[in-house]
Amino acid sequence: MRFLLDTTIWLWSVGEVGRLNQTAREVLTDPQHEFYFSAASVWEIAIKTSIGRLELSEPLRIVVPRETARQGLRPLPINYLHALAVYDLPLLHGDPFDRLLVAQARTEGLTLMTADRELKRYPVDFLWAGR
Numbered sequence: 001m002r003f004l005l006d007t008t009i010w011l012w013s014v015g016e017v018g019r020l021n022q023t024a025r026e027v028l029t030d031p032q033h034e035f036y037f038s039a040a041s042v043w044e045i046a047i048k049t050s051i052g053r054l055e056l057s058e059p060l061r062i063v064v065p066r067e068t069a070r071q072g073l074r075p076l077p078i079n080y081l082h083a084l085a086v087y088d089l090p091l092l093h094g095d096p097f098d099r100l101l102v103a104q105a106r107t108e109g110l111t112l113m114t115a116d117r118e119l120k121r122y123p124v125d126f127l128w129a130g131r
Contacts (some may be wrong), residue, residue: 001026002034004076006119007041008099009129014067015057024113024129028071037073038068038104044097081107093118 007015011026012019020028027033042064048054056063066073078100085103093099101121106110112119115130
């Protein structure tokens with residue numbers, strides 16, 4: 001399977017693995033799967049760290065390339081088809097980054113790995129990764 005990690009799941013996977021459920025931990029270590037990390041998540045983390053809502057142990061420009069390479073994550077850029085797909089989503093969630101992740105997952109045929117209960121309301125394949 002092909003998975004898109006949402007921002008929280010990626011942060012947990014590099015710093016708080018114990019917050020992931022057993023299924024998510026097993027999936028993340030299974031080499032048969034492909035994993036993607038969106039530019040939208042990097043953008044969200046960059047904003048949150050710059051305004052003091054999130055602290056990382058090292059600068060973002062070091063953490064993201066190192067950890068995504070270590071995890072074997074494939075980068076998922078944002079393209080205009082992803083942005084257009086946001087338009088087709090019902091307004092069930094107010095977070096623009098999460099809405100873009102849903103649109104990307106739908107457009108690219110990816111399963112969204114999340115622990116955000118609001119995202120479960122969207123018509124997207126997802127893997128619940130929270131406890």
